[in-house]
Amino acid sequence: MTEIAIAIPDDLREFMDQSVQSGQFSGPNEFVTSALYAFRDQAELEAIKLARLRRDIAAGLEQADRGEFVEFDAAAVIAECQRERAAGTTA
Secondary structure (H helix, E strand, C coil): CCCCCCCCCHHHHHHHHHHHHCCCCCCHHHHHHHHHHHHHHHHHHHHHHHHHHHHHHHHHHHHHHCCCCCCCCHHHHHHHHHHHHHHCCCC
16 A cells, blocks of 8 residues: 555545544545545446447447438427427427
């Protein structure tokens, strides 16, 4: 295990101290370690989401290249939604 010295803002120090005093963490080291693990886990989840998004975009582009798409007019879609809303027949 590596030890490092860090400076943190007073409000975060107070938050850390309250979390330790409440018994949620055994001390500042556990608090900071837990926060770093949570940050790493969130970064990994964001990387997974980004990879999925890129995969989905690539699949969509491949479908478009093969002609597997339906053209639409955004203004016509909006007008249809407005007509349905005015008629009270929204889906």
